[in-house]
Structure formats: structure tokens, C-alpha cells
Amino acid sequence: MPVLTFRVNDQDITAHSGQTVLSAAREAGIPIPTLCHLDGLSDVGACRLCLVEVFGTPKLLASCVTPVAEGMQVYTDTEKLRDYRRMIVELLLAERNHVCSVCVANGHCELQDLAAATGLNVASLYHYFPSKQDLLVAVLAERGFLDELAITTPTPGDRTPRIELADLLNEILQSMLEVEDFIRLMLGEVMRNDETALSVGQELIAGTQDSLEQWIAEDQPELARDTGADAVARMLRATLIGLFFEHVAGVLGGTSPSAALRRRADEVAAILHRND
Numbered sequence: 515m516p517v518l519t520f521r522v523n524d525q526d527i528t529a530h531s532g533q534t535v536l537s538a539a540r541e542a543g544i545p546i547p548t549l550c551h552l553d554g555l556s557d558v559g560a561c562r563l564c565l566v567e568v569f570g571t572p573k574l575l576a577s578c579v580t581p582v583a584e585g586m587q588v589y590t591d592t593e594k595l596r597d598y599r600r601m602i603v604e605l606l607l608a609e610r611n612h613v614c615s616v617c618v619a620n621g622h623c624e625l626q627d628l629a630a631a632t633g634l635n636v637a638s639l640y641h642y643f644p645s646k647q648d649l650l651v652a653v654l655a656e657r658g659f660l661d662e663l664a665i666t667t668p669t670p671g672d673r674t675p676r677i678e679l680a681d682l683l684n685e686i687l688q689s690m691l692e693v694e695d696f697i698r699l700m701l702g703e704v705m706r707n708d709e710t711a712l713s714v715g716q717e718l719i720a721g722t723q724d725s726l727e728q729w730i731a732e733d734q735p736e737l738a739r740d741t742g743a744d745a746v747a748r749m750l751r752a753t754l755i756g757l758f759f760e761h762v763a764g765v766l767g768g769t770s771p772s773a774a775l776r777r778r779a780d781e782v783a784a785i786l787h788r789n790d
Contacts, residue, residue: 516530516531517529517530517531518530518531518533518582518583518584519584519585520538520582520583520584520585520586520587520588521585521586521587521588522535522538522539522542522544522588522589522590523544523588523589523590523591525542525544527539527541527542527544529541529582531582532581533581533582534557534577534578534579534580534581534582535566535575535577535578535580535581535582535586535588536548536551536557536564536577536578536580538582539577539588539590544590545590546564546566546577546590547563547564547599547628547631548561548563548564548578549561549563549606549624549625549628550578551564551578557576557578557579558579559576559578559579560702561602562576562598562602562698563599563602563603563628564576564577564578565577565595565598565599566580566588566589566590566595567588567589567590567592567594567595568580568586568587568588568589569586569587569588569589570587572770572771572772573694573771574594574595574598577590596632599628599632600632600633600634603625603628603629603632603634604634606625607625607629607634608710674787675733675734675736675787676783676784676786676787677783678733678734679734679737679782679783679786679787680779680780680782680783680784681779682729683750683753683754683779683782683783684775684776684779684780686722686754687754687757687758687775687776687778687779688772688775688776690754690758691758691761691771691772691775694762697758698762700714700715701762719751722751722754723744723747723748723751726746726747726750726751727743727744727747728743730743730746730747731743737786750782753782757775757778758775761774761775766778
């Protein structure tokens with residue numbers, strides 16, 4: 515079986531063909547956190563805690579399902595990864611009440627260990643947030659997700675309305691790309707009909723709708739001349755969600771999701787301003 519050599523952080527290690535980054539790293543004594551990985555069962559990359567950065571790849575990859583490639587450069591403990599893992603653990607803790615002191619698994623719990631490793635005080639979370647809804651919304655706000663989707667008026671300048679609209683749509687899409695793993699997690703919870711995820715998702719959609727309506731009414735009222743700002747905002751909101759679903763489904767096209775989403779934003783703006 516061919517032997518491959520690749521680099522994890524500052525260490526050169528070897529792996530056999532078909533071996534995953536997670537497996538090879540652990541054999542070399544390099545820790546990568548997981549929750550859904552169980553020896554003997556097929557990996558699916560569901561928990562997203564084993565994400566790693568790979569040089570030359572714009573998105574984070576689940577190491578449990580990413581095969582080793584010759585010469586690959588992998589990073590397992592960057593600031594970006596620590597932020598993502600902390601956010602994921604926070605959201606897992608927000609799923610329900612976790613009172614470790616009265617739990618039979620206290621001291622022998624992977625989730626508890628991960629919370630400690632990411633600097634979370636599990637017991638303190640519910641002291642301040644008595645409900646799952648309040649905690650999840652607080653987590654979103656703390657991680658900056660709500661701010662990332664906030665709509666701001668484009669900077670005045672010589673840009674045409676078409677370029678301003680394209681820049682606005684691209685800004686929202688790039689913000690969604692930055693928190694892709696959170697959105698995937700939320701989508702999974704929504705598919706399970708989780709009440710909190712549904713409620714928070716509805717709040718985010720409503721906030722985006724209101725912000726788009728206000729921006730259209732104030733900055734590009736010509737788009738709303740026939741149908742109203744609310745209708746245009748609904749169409750743009752649906753387009754943004756649809757484009758992101760195309761990215762998640764792998765049908766967006768191109769090798770760079772960021773560049774592909776930029777092109778789609780330009781296309782949408784060109785269609786809406788085709789008479790300019």
C-alpha cells in the first residue's frame with residue numbers, strides 16, 4: 515500500500531493511501547477533538563468539531579472524512595478553528611440544560627471535557643440563561659453571527675445602483691460563508707423540527723427582511739416602484755438562501771465558493787438593473 519507524507523502543524527508524518535487526516539494525526543499523537551467519531555463505525559463528519567485548515571483550500575474540512583494527500587499541509591489548532599469549535603460546543607450546550615454537578619457522567623463526559631478545553635464554564639451558562647431560547651440567541655450574538663448578517667448602507671461614492679446592490683448581496687453571502695458550519699448545524703436542527711432552531715431561524719429571516727426592505731426603500735426605491743420594497747426584499751432574501759443552498763449542495767460551480775457567490779451577486783444585480 516502506498517505511503518504518503520504530509521505535514522500537520524510543524525510535524526511531518528506518514529499515512530497509507532486512503533487514510534483520513536484524523537486517523538493519521540492521532541496515530542502520530544496529534545490531538546483533534548471529536549464527538550461523533552466512534553472506532554468501528556463509518557465517519558460522517560456530523561459534529562464538525564474535527565475541522566482542520568488545509569493550505570490552499572478556502573473552507574474548513576472535517577478531518578474524519580478527508581483523505582490524506584501527498585504533500586498536504588494541515589493545521590489543527592489555529593485561532594479560527596478554536597473559535598469555530600467553541601461556537602459549536604456552545605450551541606450543543608444550548609440544546610438543553612446541562613447541569614454537570616448532578617449528572618451521572620460528571621467527570622467522564624466528552625462534551626464536558628470539550629467545554630473545559632474551549633474555556634467554557636458549563637455550569638455558569640444556565641445561571642444566566644434560564645431557557646434554551648435565551649441561551650442560543652445569546653450564543654449567536656456573542657459569536658457575532660447576528661452582526662455578520664446586519665445590513666448596512668453602502669458607503670457613498672461613485673458606484674452605480676447596480677454595483678451597490680451587487681456589493682450588498684455579496685457582503686451578505688460572504689458573511690454566510692464565514693459562518694458556514696453554524697448554518698449547516700442550524701439547518702440540521704431545523705430539519706429535525708427543533709423548536710428553538712426554527713424560532714431563531716425565523717428571527718434571523720425576519721431581521722434580514724426588515725433590513726433589506728429599509729435599504730431598498732431608502733437607497734434604491736426605483737426597484738420597488740411596481741411591487742413595493744417588501745416584495746423585492748422577499749425575492750432577494752429567497753435568492754440569497756437559494757444561492758447558499760447551491761453552495762452547500764456543491765452545484766454552485768467554480769473552485770472558489772467566495773468567487774462564485776460574488777459572480778452570482780453580480781448577476782442578480784445586473785438582472786434587476788438591466789434597464790439602467
